[in-house]
Structure formats: C-alpha cells, structure tokens
Amino acid sequence: MSANTYGEDAPGKDRVDPAVLKTALILVVGAMAVVFDTTIVSVALHQLATNLHVSVSTIQWVTTGYMLALGVAVPLSTWALARFGGKRVWMFALAVFLVGSIGSSLAWDAGSLIAWRVVQGLGGGLMLPVMTTLIMQAARGRALGRTTTWVALPALLGPILGPLVGGAIITDLSWRFMFWVNVPFCIVGLILAGRYLADDRPSDTGGARARLDVRGLAMLGPGIAAAILGLSNAGTEHGFGHPGVIAPLAVGALLLVAFVGYALRRSEALVDVRLLATRSVGSSSAVLFLSGFSLYGAMLLLPLYYQEIRGVSALAAGVMLVPQGSGRCSAARSPGRSPTGSARAGSPSWGSSWSPPRPCPSASSTRRATVGCSRCGC
Numbered sequence: 001m002s003a004n005t006y007g008e009d010a011p012g013k014d015r016v017d018p019a020v021l022k023t024a025l026i027l028v029v030g031a032m033a034v035v036f037d038t039t040i041v042s043v044a045l046h047q048l049a050t051n052l053h054v055s056v057s058t059i060q061w062v063t064t065g066y067m068l069a070l071g072v073a074v075p076l077s078t079w080a081l082a083r084f085g086g087k088r089v090w091m092f093a094l095a096v097f098l099v100g101s102i103g104s105s106l107a108w109d110a111g112s113l114i115a116w117r118v119v120q121g122l123g124g125g126l127m128l129p130v131m132t133t134l135i136m137q138a139a140r141g142r143a144l145g146r147t148t149t150w151v152a153l154p155a156l157l158g159p160i161l162g163p164l165v166g167g168a169i170i171t172d173l174s175w176r177f178m179f180w181v182n183v184p185f186c187i188v189g190l191i192l193a194g195r196y197l198a199d200d201r202p203s204d205t206g207g208a209r210a211r212l213d214v215r216g217l218a219m220l221g222p223g224i225a226a227a228i229l230g231l232s233n234a235g236t237e238h239g240f241g242h243p244g245v246i247a248p249l250a251v252g253a254l255l256l257v258a259f260v261g262y263a264l265r266r267s268e269a270l271v272d273v274r275l276l277a278t279r280s281v282g283s284s285s286a287v288l289f290l291s292g293f294s295l296y297g298a299m300l301l302l303p304l305y306y307q308e309i310r311g312v313s314a315l316a317a318g319v320m321l322v323p324q325g326s327g328r329c330s331a332a333r334s335p336g337r338s339p340t341g342s343a344r345a346g347s348p349s350w351g352s353s354w355s356p357p358r359p360c361p362s363a364s365s366t367r368r369a370t371v372g373c374s375r376c377g378c
Contacts, residue, residue, distance in 0.1 A: 030127065033182040073125025
C-alpha cells in the first residue's frame, strides 16, 4: 500500500491551522473544568454522604441535579449562539460554572450543595456544545479529522485524571477542594477567551434576530429532565417498578415524542432532529450515547461499590477507575488518516464511524462548519 493512500504525501492538506489550534487550546482550558468536575465528584459521593450526614440516596442528587440542569441547558446552545455569538455565550457559561463551583465549595449542607451543582450544570450544559461549534467553525471544513481530536480531548482525559485527582483530594484534603480545583481553569479560560477569541456577535442590522423556540423548549427541556429523573429514581431499592420511576419516564417519553413530531414539521426547531436521518450523524450520535452510557454509568456505581462494599479509600477507588478511562483512550482511532487522503480524512478520537461534515453551499458563513443542513440535505 503506497504512502499516499493515507494522505501522507500531502501533509499540508490535513494539517490543523495554527489559528484553529489556538482557538481549540483556549476552549479546552475551560472545558477541562467541566469534565474534571463530573469525574472528580464520582469518587466522592460516599465521603460526601458521611461528612454531610445524609444517606447515599440523598447525596446522589449532587450528581442527579447536575445532570438535570445539564440536560435542560444543552438544547439552548444553538439558539444562544445565533442570538448572542459564540464568544459571549462561552464566557457567560464559563462564568456561571465558576460561580457554581465557588458556591459548591462553600456549601453548608446537602441541600445547598445540590442547588449550587444545578448552577454548575446550567453553565456546563452550554459550554460543551459551544466549544464543539466554535472549534469546527474556526476549522472552516479543513482537517476536520485532526480538529475533532481537540474537541474530544477533555472527554478522553477526564475519566483518567478526574478520579485520581478526586480520590487524592478526598483522601488527604477536604471535599471542598474538589470544587476549588475548577476555579483556576475557569479564571484562566475567561482571561484567554476575553483576550484572544474573536468577537462574533451577530450584527444588529443584519436582519431579524434568532428567536427562541419556546414551544420546543417547553417540550424538550422538561422531557429530558423527567427521563433523567425517572432513571435516577430507578437506583433505589424499589427498582423500575415504582411510581416514582414509571411516572417520570412516561411523562418524559410523551414529551420527547411530542417534540420529535413538532420538530419534524418546523424548519427552525430548537433541535433539528432530521439531521439524525443522515447516516454519519445518526451513527456517531448512537455511538456517543452508548459509550457515554457505559462509561459514566459505571463511573458512578463502581466507586460506591469499591468504597461501601469493598471498604477501600477514595484514592484506591480512583486508581481502580483508571483502566476504564485508559480503555476508552485506547479504543480511540488514530485521527487524520483515511483511505481517501483528502481533507475529509480522519475520524474523531472517540472511535465512531463518524464522517466529517461538508460546508453547506446554501447556508450562511456562520453555519458552514455545522453538521448537515436541512435546506440542501448536505
């Protein structure tokens, strides 16, 4: 097989532009706070329940509340980007996450900690999709395989380093330091974003402003929250056969089905579900869902098992989670190589069958790095 089969004869075509790399590094600094926070807390639930004098079923709302807020905030990212611009949304979300982290570190009881974790979730839910969009827009359709590696970098490092850092903090320091760890990432991320990210706010004279799909949000937000709530309640001793599980799941399913029907009939829905009909988008979304389900589900349960049943320390539990995170890294496919050897070469580092998107010829310049387009079907 010749060298140019993998595009090695034309490295310039698949090289990440320095400006794109600069943007990616700026955004990754802030995103590391979100990923580390999610994985650090996973090894701390047992100690949090002990220190705050509550049961594990109560303290699990530290994670559940965060995920509920995350699920509600994610769908808002598309509208927020179109309405306010990527830089402003990113800095706002990072500031919200910073406030939530400081509040969590100063929490006085379990209730206040859960409330501040909800604030964190609202900020984190905006940050991750905004980071992905800004990096892809900066790439402008070039070297997308290698560019996607930077998008996936926080998600790859978090499951390895987060449990170790969290275990060390819980073992040798106060649990409050788990949230102070986020503060430097947030502050540095805000400084870098304010100084180096381009101001991409929409022009006030460029036409009608993007409108929030209130009806879609009224169905999608509560639907996601109800589904997460039902699944979280299934972890109790009653299992899935309890009204506290069945009712939220039923309501969530009805709202999500209603939203899908609504979005299929509306061209500017909050989330364009028609994109899932594209093979690359649908398959990569399925892979991401299943990999996240297996990775983060186990990351919540295994530390509790190690600490409550096996009686090991938080640090030992964190060390035992490292092979899981390392396995995800090793499963990632090498980016930037494809039999085509073109700028479309490469697949994202999470190992899916994703195919990089093409710029839409009929879309505006601000949407050229998005995945697919409902207008031309690209």
